[in-house]
Each structure stands twice: as C-alpha cells, then as structure tokens.
C-alpha cells in the first residue's frame with residue numbers, strides 16, 4: 609500500500625521547508641508539484657493574483673471552499689493582519705489531516721480554522737456555530753459544480769455583505785460555466801476575469817473576481 613499525493617507533499621514540506629516559514633512552504637510545494645508530480649494547488653502563476661486580491665481586500669473574516677493540502681490556505685493566511693481569521697472547508701478527511709500539518713509547519717494555525725465536512729452542511733452553521741456575521745472575502749476552489757449552489761447558499765444565509773469579494777479558481781479549466789454566467793449577468797455582482805494558466809502548465813485558466821453589491 610503506497611503513499612497518497614497529500615502524504616508525499618507533506619513529506620516534501622517536512623524535508624525541505626523551514627518550520628514557521630510560510631514562504632518556504634509555498635516555494636517547496638511549487639517546486640515539488642512542478643518537478644515531481646502535478647497537484648491541484650492554485651500554484652505560482654495564479655497565486656500572485658490571489659495574493660494581490662487578498663492584500664487589496666485585507667479581510668478580517670475570510671472563507672476558503674476547498675483546502676486540499678493547504679497551499680492556498682497558507683497563501684491567504686500569511687497576508688492576514690493579526691486578529692483576522694480564515695475559515696477553510698474540506699470534505700475529504702485524508703486531505704484535512706495533511707492540510708492541518710502543512711498549515712502548522714507554516715506557523716499559521718492560529719489564523720486558520722479548518723472545518724471538515726460538506727460545504728453545503730457547514731455554510732448554514734457559520735452564523736450560529738462559528739459566530740460569523742459576514743465574510744469579507746471568499747475563495748472558491750472546491751468542486752466546480754458546487755461554486756454556484758454554494759454562492760447562492762452564502763447569499764441566502766446572509767453571509768455576504770455589500771463589498772464582499774468572491775474569487776473563483778478554475779473558471780476556464782476545468783471550467784465553471786454556470787457560475788460564470790451567474791456572476792457575470794446578475795445585477796448583484798460586479799465581475800472581472802484575471803487571465804492566467806492552469807497551475808504548473810501552459811494551459812489557459814484564470815480567476816474570476818466578483819464583488820457582491822448587496
């Protein structure tokens with residue numbers, strides 16, 4: 609019985625990154641996934657776009673849908689000011705176990721709350737159980753078919769406020785046509801596309817930034 613990809617990524621981090629140094633964890637994962645085995649991290653081409661949007665918003669309360677190994681969790685959390693927090697949702701327990709260790713290796717566990725379970729079950733609990741009033745920033749990076757239903761659920765649960773920024777990965781590859789159609793045509797969003805590439809490849813992909821207008 610061999611190892612899983614998340615286990616191999618964790619081992620690369622433990623063998624090459626400096627404990628407590630988020631930048632070295634990011635660089636280690638990018639090097640490993642570019643040279644050894646491709647993995648679905650937002651990566652070092654789309655990553656700086658994510659960084660610039662997070663820095664512009666400087667969210668106090670942020671949400672990530674889809675943790676995987678924690679790569680984008682670390683990219684976001686390393687930019688948060690003290691007292692801010694990032695809630696990240698992961699449905700796969702094997703990924704959650706690895707992500708917790710990678711987030712800890714980066715020294716960011718105090719700003720991150722990783723919740724295990726389906727986003728459709730966890731989102732309605734945000735207000736009561738997790739004392740969230742509303743999110744300032746949401747990064748959508750889980751399963752493309754859930755982008756639209758989860759966005760509507762966030763609206764229905766009153767978790768978006770005037771100015772909340774949604775940033776969606778993979779809107780071209782694998783592609784999220786129903787989500788794109790919604791945010792680009794709804795009068796309740798102002799949307800724009802940041803062209804880039806699928807992580808570690810030359811294939812086109814991009815991020816869609818959508819501001820909720822209330």
Ligand SMILES: COCc1ccccc1-c1cc(O)c2[nH]cnc(=O)c2c1
Nearest residue numbers: 648649650674749750751777778781782
């Ligand atoms: C499992 O498919 C991997 C894959 C294969 C080919 C092209 C794209 C992707 C891909 C890339 C990503 O950044 C992703 N981000 C989040 N959830 C995904 O399922 C996902 C898939």
Ligand SMILES: [Mg+2]
Nearest residue numbers: 650749777778
């Ligand atoms: Mg992705």
